[in-house]
């Protein structure tokens with residue numbers, strides 16, 4: 001069988017983590033089976049669907065590399081097809097026009113509530129012969145009135161629904177526009193979808209959809225309803241728990257592979273393995289291993305994984321990935337060290353690329369003042385002569401290399417009888433303005449000779465002024 005899955009977002013909002021997790025599972029399942037992954041934009045809700053949201057969806061998927069083999073299809077391009085099915089069903093008696101007015105439906109509802117019955121449309125227009133003047137009818141699907149619909153869900157197992165509980169679904173509104181449950185079925189049938197993976201908030205739609213597949217004369221696909229993702233506080237994942245738009249994770253400096261790795265573990269597991277390459281995910285992913293219970297979004301774990309990926313990423317590509325974050329921080333990646341070298345120097349201490357770009361600011365841009373606390377603590381008169389010696393040594397260094405820099409500082413420390421730390425920390429403060437940076441030789445090397453000498457001069461002036469102000 002050629003596996004065909006689809007991701008079918010409604011562009012009534014941006015792509016959030018839950019929808020990305022669904023997209024990822026659909027994509028992985030298709031890739032695992034060398035099948036076809038289809039993207040379908042469900043934009044029939046014309047008021048709430050916007051081009052910006054469509055764009056957010058396409059951009060988010062592109063960033064994550066969840067490439068579609070077919071599509072994007074847009075449901076608004078398929079209205080003729082939905083009308084064709086609707087008309088055929090009307091002609092075949094599988095659907096009917098319903099002329100009930102709002103008042104009539106309200107009265108029915110009130111009556112059912114009063115009797116303690118389940119609120120549902122009672123199908124009265126199935127037998128109504130005459131149109132009603134002044135009422136634009138809706139079209140309803142004739143749901144079977146008895147028997148059961150069995151959903152053999154690939155995640156949830158067997159779920160049985162009584163047809164008696166299901167009423168006659170509206171498939172077209174009075175303005176003629178088709179409704180969600182109907183368009184999904186027509187599309188899934190036309191597009192030969194074999195596996196529908198989607199959030200379990202759709203489980204209750206499934207028996208109605210199965211009945212419509214049968215009315216179409218099509219085989220229903222395999223359904224797999226994915227468990228919810230909860231926020232750390234146990235409520236449904238939402239804005240309160242962090243970024244909503246998946247693009248924000250990119251802005252915050254997450255690597256796409258880290259995010260995908262994080263998401264694959266929300267609801268799916270393979271033993272107790274946590275880190276999966278994309279190739280491993282494709283090889284190992286199976287619907288049968290999707291958990292039934294909800295999973296919890298854990299931002300710390302995402303950060304942890306991100307750091308792991310930053311550490312493991314090849315230098316060149318990490319450097320390339322860093323460039324847009326340097327630019328976004330207002331820095332010019334061409335006016336300073338090669339971003340790949342910066343990435344290499346900073347990777348051990350950066351949780352995100354955003355954080356890395358911020359920490360590396362002094363590699364590309366001078367600072368106005370040395371951090372006062374660090375200056376007070378480390379730039380003391382006792383260090384003045386050694387610092388002058390380092391400045392002279394670095395100015396003359398024939399080869400601007402990490403080992404050359406290290407040797408120069410070490411020999412100055414030795415000649416003044418200082419240990420490396422006693423000299424190293426003042427130099428670090430002079431060159432970076434603060435007490436924390438990659439190893440000193442790496443830091444100075446990255447900052448470059450010109451900037452380093454200028455900053456050492458600044459620190460020397462600072463110490464001279466301090467010495468002059470201190471009574472001997």
Ligand code: GLU
Pocket residue numbers: 008009010042184197198199202
């Ligand atoms: N368009 C629906 C949604 O965004 C998904 C429908 C489906 O996957 O069947 O929730």
